[in-house]
Amino acid sequence: QDSFIVSGTVITGVDNEPIPGVNVIIVNSTQGVTTDFDGNYSLEVKNGDVLQFSYIGFTSQTVIVNGQRTINVTLQEDANQLDEVVVIGYGTSKKSHLTGSISKVVNEELDQIPVARVDDALVGQVSGVNIQQTSGEAGSAPTIRIRGTGSITGDSGPLVVVDGAVVDSDFLGSMDMNDVESFEVLKDAASASIFGSRGGNGVIMITTKRGKEGRTKFSFNTYGGYKSARQSDSYYFSVAETAERELAETGSLSDKTRYMQLIGTDRDWQDVIFDGGFITNYALSVRGGSEKTKFSTSFSYLHDEGVLLTDDFKKYNLNLRVDTKLSDKFSTGVSLTPSYTNTRRFDGSTHDILRQPPWLPLYLDEYNIQFVNRTREGGAYADAKIGDYAVQRMFDDYDLENGMPSTGSGTDISDTSNTNPAAKVLERERRDFKFKLYGSAYGQWNITDDLNFRTNFAGDFQNTKRTRWQGVLASRNGAAAAQSDFIQHNTIHLVWDNFLSYNKEFGKSEISAIAGISAEGWKNDYSSMTGTGYDSDLVQSINNATLISSATQFEYEKRLLSYVGRVNYAYDNRYLASFSIRRDGSSIFGSNYKYGNFPAASVGWNVSNEAFLENSKAISNLKFRFSWGVTGNDRLNTGNVNPNVSDGNNTISTGDAMIDNYPYLPLLDASTAVINGALAGGFNPINIANPDLQWERSVEINPGIDFGFYNNVVSGSVDYYKRTSDQLLLNNPISATTGFTEALVNLGEVQNEGFEVELRVRWITKENFSWNTAFIASHNENTLTDFAASNGQIQNVDTKRAAEWINLEGNPISSFYGWVVDRDIPTEYIRDPYHPIGAEPQDVYVKDLNGDGLIDDDDKAIIGNPYPDFIWSITNNFTIGSFDISFMFQGSHGAEIRNMGDQYLFNHFGSSQDFDPNTTPDQGFIKEKIFTNDIVQDASYIALRNVNIGFNFPKDWTSRGNVFTNARIYAAGQNLMYLTADDYTGFNPESIDNTSPTAYGYQRAGSPIFRTISIGLNLDF
Amino acid sequence: VSGEDYYRNDQELEKGVINIYDGLQGENSTSSNDNHSTQVEYYLTEMRSDNTRTKSQEGEAAQFESYDVQAVNGIVYDYYRSFYNVIYRANVVIENLDNASDANRAKFEGEAKFLRAYAYFNLVRLFGDIPLIDRVVSPLEKEVQFTRVSASSIYDFIISDLETAVVSLDNNYIPKASRAGAQALLAKVHLTLGNYTDAQVLLESVMQGGFALQSNFNDVFYKERNSEIIFAIEYLPNLSDDSQNFSAEWLNAVGRTVGVNYVTTEARAALDAMGGERTQYSYRQDVDQPTQYQVAKYFPNGELGPDYASDPRLAGNDWIVLRYADVLLMHVEAIMAGGSSTSAAAALSSFQKVRDRAGFTDPVTSITKQELLDERRVELAFENQRFFDLVRFGVAQEVLSSFSVDNGYNFQSTDLLLPIPQAEIGISNGLLQQNPGYN
Structure with missing residues (x-):
């Protein structure tokens, strides 16, 4: 059959203007074109081809080719076109029906941002969300705050939900961005309160890609890049500059400076520890399916060498997913996502290395070895040879006069007896290995056209193994201090959701409602052991240690049981209302306060759908909305067993997971003392029990406006919010005279108040040239409004460097x-x-x-x-x-x-x-x-x-x-x-x-x- | 394990008592947030006297020797925190004594009160007026946590606890809490308060208890639980939970800091002049830095004794709190009763025993106050006694001023008390008042 050229013009049904950029494709082929600036197109077709015309904001049209040489099309504006579907908690909603504040980010180019974690790629994408690179180690988690620090427990991070199931926030570190379809961020309390006790810090919902009906599609994405660190000029010191300054100010050079110049090294230690690295990523996916069964599978590998000395992150990720319709009534699906990460950490502290003097060589070489004082430190450096790590004390007592190390007293330049700073990092090996398996399975029964029942069972298993080796050369204490640590931490987290959903249109009314029960449980076991004293770096196993100096093991569990209900109502796409409630019961609290209720209500008015605006050219979309909601928080974070967060002392801390999970009970830990030369066992109270501990509560109001002008050429939203969080769950400092320095309490009230603006402009939309701009901004003000008897308390984080913070009413919480x-x-x-x-x-x-x-x-x-x-x-x-x-x-x-x-x-x-x-x-x-x-x-x-x-x-x-x-x-x-x-x-x-x-x-x-x-x-x- | 239903019988209370000793041992760690307890005591005592200093004169540790202690000093807070934690552990036992059997109640009470009194005695001498916590208090009871009670009331409380301990305890468990320990400690409390007669009676009772000086001075420190020990805080080597690291800290660059508790020129001069046999076992030259001198009591690595630790930071040397030589010298002090000298036969006899062992066998015919103070200095050097001795003898102001001038330090009379930790002041909302000289 011969093909021929068909051409035509596409215009709008509103004002008969031509539309540029309309997609014109031949269905079930790879051929297609877009209309030019005058709405014209032309395309080679055959009889029987089906042409599809589609453009954002308009209803798509299809035309069957039957000999026509010209096909002109008038596209009608689609009232529901704004009805991009948005994922909300336990369901979806049309965007035009939203009454809360939810931002959606579609993964268009996010997977091209060369970062190791999906959350790192979200920086700047959503208003009101602040993502900070608090730790620069490869693979380490950023700090995420949605609308400020509201909850003031240690854990103010948002809840993370993947395909409807709550996961550990650490999951963000093992996901592959290529598998992500979109992010929805639930910012206001009315939206988040469907997650009740865990919505207090906002919710990030991730939807992963699914298979689509049609031809099987293969997709291969890869990138490779080089990372380097941004250095600080303020922290670059040189002997040369100091000498210049000294000479200018005093007219001569001191012995110390002269000697430092002589050694001949003048390095910027930033160059040593910020060694840069490559980042590479490969991702392959295969997706497709029939009308009944759709599948998606993907594999990815990421390697981030990090910018710090020794840090390195490797991630392997596999994703399998099948959805199938068993019949009109029943459908089911499973997904399975195993991932494995292997992280080598930067086991040191940047400040420790960077404060080393610029004259100190890294290794002894043929030249600088002549300055080594072999009689110093009781002859500790008598055998120093080329290639050894240089240590400051080696260079002390130099006889400048005779140009040789002195056996008596000469010029001293050392300021520490520590080992070489690079040795501290290079001679340690600290690794985290994580294996995670996330899986879910659902079954859905469409009881009637309007009513369905869905049961979803999801779980994740995490095994974290952490090892740390501190080599013989890693510290000034040598072989006796060589040490190995082995830590195993397993977590099993299971969620079972059972939900009824009802969706029905009655004339101009639309109702969608859900009711359900969710049960969740976590089970953790943790063990660690430490061996100290090794003869060499060659055998690092625990049985080679001189002694096993500590061993720990504990288990803990947590459970959550929730009842959820929500009704959304829309009348004529004009008047919108939503009510929801969640009741959560948590094992963390004592019997009087086990349960908390988290209601929400919101209303909206689509003004642009009113008759008086229907024909407005200027205003294509205008919606006023107002929401009110209550969310909570049951997350305590007195200690930390999350291996992703590094701690200040560079020790591997176990945290107080027990206290976090059983804070209402007085807990005892085994203690030992030496009595009459023998060990005796005791029991030590480790916390102050608080049986009255209860939910932290946040109440938030959020009026907002969504708008779109001139066919949504300009669109956006403005939100104002005020969130008041009280009964804050806080590990509050208390007087040491009680026997403790901190106690978990519900205390005080914090207010976060702010504005958010999102503005999108399609400046130009032409066939060969387009320009869009998105501007987002947010302002937040944090105020401590009540702190009861602790108002004005002053505290510090580090008794050695005791800079102070004050918690004073009327000011930000940590001033x-x-x-x-x-x-x-x-x-x-x-x-x-x-x-x-x-x-x-x-x-x-x-x-x-x-x-x-x-x-x-x-x-x-x-x-x-x-x-x-x-x-x-x-x-x-x-x-x-x-x-x-x-x-x-x-x-x-x-x-x-x-x-x-x-x-x-x-x-x-x-x-x-x-x-x-x-x-x-x-x-x-x-x-x-x-x-x-x-x-x-x-x-x-x-x-x-x-x-x-x-x-x-x-x-x-x-x-x-x-x-x-x-x-x-x-x-x-x-x-x-x-x-x-x-x-x-x-x-x-x-x-x-x-x-x-x-x-x-x-x-x-x-x-x-x-x-x-x-x-x-x-x-x- | 939950404590809600704990401490219900003898066995469980015994665990509570052992836990008090655990508190006194302190944590063997380098984290500044842990309670190191006894393991950091030398900073607050010996390094504030004319006996020791840091090697490098730098950092937070050096504030003690130069009388420049800041209210934010973390070591001061560490000690304050640790000893109130010991008091808390004792209070837990005392509150649950009703659950003990009649046979054991007195023993538990005596032990807990002895240890509580010991903690208070150290705190009151270091900080002056302090909060008096005589029961388990809730975090909400801020009044009691932040109200400073006069030192004299604290002393009354200590005396009451120790009198109970003297009655309740026997001498079967030395070197842990014992009747002799309670008597010796109470005697020291009385000496501090000037109740010399009470002290003398108690000390003479201890002297009936079968204690004897070690013939070799070095054995006092390297033979654990020897006949001279009355009360010691015990450690075992190579156990991170039950070893100590102060021994390592006193050496050159094996611990966290680079040499603390190094011997001053003044202490060396005193030992060289008056130490006799004791001198060689009291300090030595630092082999790495020959211009510096280290304490030779409590070496961690078995150089001079059997309690060998493979890692010096996991040392097993017991910390001696009360030993017989101290009792003998206190006996002299009690008889001297605040006077400038004594020739009483009982005093001469006690003094002579201590002198004899040091190799000074010439008979003593009279003892001046200065001689007694000097003798205590060289006998008990580096055992955290010197600072308290200077205060008790009423010469701290004079001695430390002159020491301070000689070394370019900054001693003021207000330095005789440590600051109340700033962390406590900060959270007290103005309830807790700082000691003079620390604002």
Whole structure:
């Protein structure tokens, strides 16, 4: 049969204007075109082909070709076109029927952002969601806050739901972005309260890709890139610069400086520990199916070498999914997602390495070995040879006069007896191995056309094995301190949901309702052992240890039983209402408070569907909505068994999982003491039981407007919210005289109030050129409104560096507290201002705020808070012919950070930097910088988060061999530009070392922001 | 295990009593949030006297030697926290005594009260007026947690506890809580308060108890549970939960810090002049840094004794709280009764025993207060006695001022008390008042 050319014009039914960009395809083929700027198209067809015309916002039309040479089409606007379907808790809704605040992000190019975790790719995608790279280790979890820190328990992260089932938030680290169809973020309490006790911090819902009816589609995506760290100029110190300054200011060089120059090393330690790395990803998927059965399978592999020395992350991910209709009445499906990750951690702390002096070599070499003092330290370095790690003490007592190490006393330049800082990292091997299996199965019975019953059984199993080896050379304590740790942690989490759903249209009314029961349980077992004392690095097994110095084992369980109900009502697509309630019972609380109720109600008015706006050209969509809801929180986080979160001391902590799960009981732990030379067993109370502990509660109101103008060329939404969280579950500091330092209580009230704006503009939509912009922004204000008897309590996170936080009503929950800097101490009063290299005095003059002539606690003030006032992003997408370009700028403003890294990196401890007590005036006004606003820095930043430039091989090229249906290559960059405030000295203003809710925002050098440049390929066939 | 239904019988109460000792042992760890208890006591006592200092004179540890202790000092908080935790553990037992059998009730009570009194005695001497917690308190009872009770009331409480302990305990369990231990500790309390007669009676009772000085001074520290020990906090080697690490901290670069509790020039001079046989067993030259000197009592690695630990941070040396030589010297002190000297035969006899072992066998005919103080210094050097001795003898101000001037330190009379930890002040909302000199 001969083919021929058909052509025509597509116009709108509203104003008979031509529509550019309409997709015209031949159904069941790979051929198709789009209309040009004048709405024209032409296409080669055969008789009997079915042409489909589709365009966003309009009802699709099909026309059967039967000899016509011209086919003109008028597309009608689709009232339901906004009815993109949005996933809500335990169901879906048309977007036009939403009355709460839910943002949807479709995975279009998210899988091209070269990051190891799906949550990392969400940065800047959703208003009101703040995702911070709090730890820069490869594969480590970011900190996610939806609408500020509301709940102030240790765990303020959102709930994560995958395909309807709640999963551990750690799941975000083992998913593959290529498998993700879309994210929905439930931000307001009315939307989240369907998850009741766990909705208090918002909900991230992930929908994975399914098979679609039709030809089996193969898809192969890959990228590879190089990551490097953003370094800090403030932390670069050199002997050369110091020498220059010293010479300029004093007219001569001290012996120390001369000797340091002689050794000949002048390194930036940032280059050593931020060693950069490659990131590569391969993902292959096969999806397809028949009318009855659809399947999806995918495999992916990701390797992220990380930017830190030794850190490395590998992820293997498999996904299998089958959905089948057994009959008109019954359908069923299963999915199975095993994943395996192998992480090598950066087992050290950046500050520890970066504060090392620039003159210290990494290894001894032919030149610098001549400076090694073989008689020092009782002859400890007598056998030093080329290739050994260099240690500061090796270089002490140098006789500058005679140019050789002195046996008497010479020039000392060391400031620590620690081992080489790189050795501490390189000679340790710390790995986390995680195997996770997530599976679910459902059965659905369509009882009638309107009513169905669905049972869904989901579970995840996680096995985490963690090992840590500290080699013989890893510490100054040598073989005796060589140590191995082995930890096993298994979690089984099961969810069983049974739901009835009812959907019915009565004339102009639409009702959808659900009712159901959900039961969930977690079972954990944990064991660890530590062996110390190894002769060598060769055999690291536990039985080779001189002694097994500790062994721990415990188990714990948690259960949740929930009743859920919801009714959504829409009248004529104009008036909308939704009511829901959830009742949760948790094993965490005592019998009086086991259950909590979480109701929500919301209403909406689609003004644009009213008669008076029906013909408005300007207003194509306008909806007012208002929601009210109650959510809760039962998550305690006194300790931490989540292996993804690193702790400050670099020890492997077990946390207080027992207290987290049984806080209402007085718990005892075994203790031992030595009595008469023998071990005796005792029992020690480990917590203060609180039988009255109950749910943390958040009440939120959220009025909002959704709008679209001129055929939705301009569209967006504005939300205002006010969330009041009370009965906060808090591990509150208490007097040590009670025998404890913290107790779990329900205390106080925190308010988060803010605005969110999303604005999308389709500037230009032409055949060969289009330009869209999305702008999102949010403002949040956090206020402690009630803290009962603890109002005004002052606390610190680290007794060694005891900078203070205050929890004072009327201010943000963790406000930095301390003295205010007046001026620096002049160099003339500093004992040795040039040593160690890069050092600064640890003291500073502070202000006498109350003017009483002395500095005391009354002169302390609130000196900042860690919460941003304003976060935003702007994304621009262009298509120019076969090219597409997108880039996103993202920023955060108004947050401050307590950068304790400065204290280490500027060597504040050094006594040579002390002021001279005999000459320095006004010593009563001098305080350590750590207690002042000297280290409180502006954490604002503006980043060019993502850039992506792609080239789509033309359709005729790809279809020529009929192999590929789509082929695209692209280059992408992440954080290519990253600007921080002038006074910020660190390398990552997003990095937070301590996430305690009442003392938040503390950074101890942290880990860097990384820059990635990558290229990738997408192939569909 | 849940504690709701615990401490219901003798066996369970016994576990509670053992747990008090566990509290005194403290955690062998480097985390600043753990309760290290006895293992950090030397910072607050010996390093605040003229006996020891840090090797490098840096950091938080160096605040003690230079009388520059800050209210935020983490070690001070650690000790405060640890000892109130010991008091809490004792209170748990005391609250449940009704559940003990008649046969064992007195024993449990005596032990718990002895240990509670010991904790309070250390706290009151270090901090002055302190909160008095005599039962298990809830976190909401802020008044009692943050109200400082006068030192004299604390002493009354200590005396009452120890008097109960003296009656309730016997001498079968040395070196844990015993009647002799309670008597010796109570005697020291009385000496501190100037009740010399009461002290003398108690000490003479202890002296009937069969204790004897070790003939070799070194054996006191390296033969555990020897005849001289009256009360010791015990440790075993190579057990992370029951070993101590202070021994390692006192060496050069094997522990967390780089040498603390190093011997001062003044202490060396005193030992060299007056130590006799004791000197060689009291300090030694640091082999790594020959200009520095280390404490030779309590070496962790078996150099001088049998309690060998493969890792010096897992040392097994017991910490001696009360030993017979201390009792003998306290006996002299009680007889001297605050005077400037004594020639009483009983005092001379006790003094002579201590001198004889040190190799000073010339008969003593009279003892001045200074001689007694010096003798205590060299006999009990580095055993956390010196600071309290200086205060008790009423010479702390004078001695430490001159020591401070010689070393460029900053001693003020307010440095005789430590600051109440800032963490406690911070959460007290103004209820808890700081000691003078620490604002």
